[in-house]
Each structure stands twice: as C-alpha cells, then as structure tokens.
Amino acid sequence: MTSNTANSSTSDVPVVPFIPGRLISHFQSKPQEHHGIGWTELWDSGQSDLWDRGKPSPALIDLIESKPDEIPRPNASSRRPRALVPGCGKGYDVTMLALHGCDVYGLEVSATGVETARAYAAAQLAAPSAYNFSDAAAQDQYSGSGPGQATFIVGDFFARDWEVQCRSDDGAFTGFDLIYDYTFLCAMLPERRQDWARRMRELIAPSGVLVCLEFPTYKGLEHPGPPWGLREGIYWDLLAAGGKGMFDDEESVRAATQATSGGAFTRLRYIKPPRSYEVANGTDMLSIWAPRGS
C-alpha cells in the first residue's frame, strides 16, 4: 500500500503535509458495508498496484527460516503446518509459505484477486523465484522436501461460510497453526478492529500462532486510511487487553501497552525484523501471538 504521510509524532522528522492518495479517495465516502465491494472494484479495474509490493515479505521469510520454537514447521512424521493469509492479495506470502513446506490458504474478498493469485502461485510453485528464500542455501534446503499446497478461497474474513473449505482430511475444522497478517488490519475501518481480533481467535488452532507484520507504524493516527496508522498499543489493546483498538492520540496508545488482562492472546515475541519492505523505511515490527489458555 502506498502511503503519503511522514511521521507526525517524532520531532526530528520533518512533517510533510498529508495529501490523500488514490486508495484513500476511493474509500472516503464508502460506508462500512460497501468496503468489500470497494476492494473488488479496485481489483476489477486493475488497481491492485496501490498496495502490491511485488514480492513476499522478507521479514516473514527470515522468521520462518530462523525456525524459532514458536513457529510451527514441517515435520517428517506428522502433517504439514496449516497456514492462513487473510486478504492475501496476489498471494506472495501464501506461495512463499507453501514453498517453505506449509499447506496454505489465501483468503480474498475479490474473485479477480483469487484468480490472479492462483496464476501467480502456479507459476512460482513450478519455478520459484529466488526472492522466496533468504539465500540459495535455504532454497536448496526447502526445495528438497517439496512445497505444500497453496489454496485460494473467495470469501469475507468476517463471515464463517468459507471455513468449510479448510477442513482437514477427517472433515473437521480445527483452526490454523499459523496466521499471517500484513496490510490486512490496516486495510480495515478502525470500527472493525475488534471483529478482526475476535475472528483471529476463532481461526487460530489452540497451539497456533498469529504473526503480524505491523504497518504502518509511522502514519499519524488522525489521518484517514486505508492504510490506517497502527501502533504497538493498538495491537496490544486488541489482542492482549481485549479492547477496541481505537485511539486518536499518541499518549493513550502508548499507555495501552500497560494493560495486562482481558484479551484472547498473549504476545510471545516483539521483534524489529532485520529486513522488511523498503516502503516502511525500517519502521515495521513483527509480533507473534498465541491464544490464551493454550
């Protein structure tokens, strides 16, 4: 997603006047119930360049390949980890995770988006680009065991009707071992954030993890989206504290990280990724969350 704001809260960064771009203008007068249609209009009119980064997330690649204990990994003696990427766009991260051995579902509200993602995944799974891996040694290592499946579903994240397509072989839907959010929460109207957190809890397996690449962490909270500006405190309020995740001043969003109870998730890790997309200029953060009570 392109964003034309500069940091408005840090005194040593020059403040650039906020000029709404094409994406914001497209959604500006749309009520909440028309947002899904708003995204399909953009796909159908060939405007996915507004958010398309052209490659999978370097931060997620590095995380997966570093094999931390929290992240489920393929295991020769059991089934592959099952992952979900909601609002998967062209399917870069879906395909990359499949190339790293997961069975991955990409969910998209747009049928054109799903068609585009299926074509992209088919080409990449047959002949993967080097950008799917941190280096050639990693590519060799993961290629040895073959890719998992990449499945794309047309559906609304906030509805439950598509979950039936994610049942495992025994016919049950037991949740995902890994869910990855990048530029999905920031694409939602702030009023929908609590529903986003509730759905994440419904969709995660008891031993699963939610990984969020937090973006845009620099954008002024007073500015319209998408993308809407996000902060550590917004994720914390939604997932750890069970709040609405809606703040309009920096002080209260900073203070939000002090709240300790009420939410459905525990944060396992909060990382500044060594690599991420250039557009964030070093401001992206990675957070890893486990459902409480598991």
Ligand SMILES: C[S@@+](CC[C@H](N)C(=O)[O-])C[C@H]1O[C@@H](n2cnc3c(N)ncnc32)[C@H](O)[C@@H]1O
């Ligand atoms: C900002 S884009 C990000 C795409 C992708 N994550 C990427 O990095 O390229 C948000 C995507 O979410 C999709 N989307 C929006 N609302 C959705 C919903 N309720 N359910 C499923 N997908 C949705 C849009 O069609 C769009 O492709």
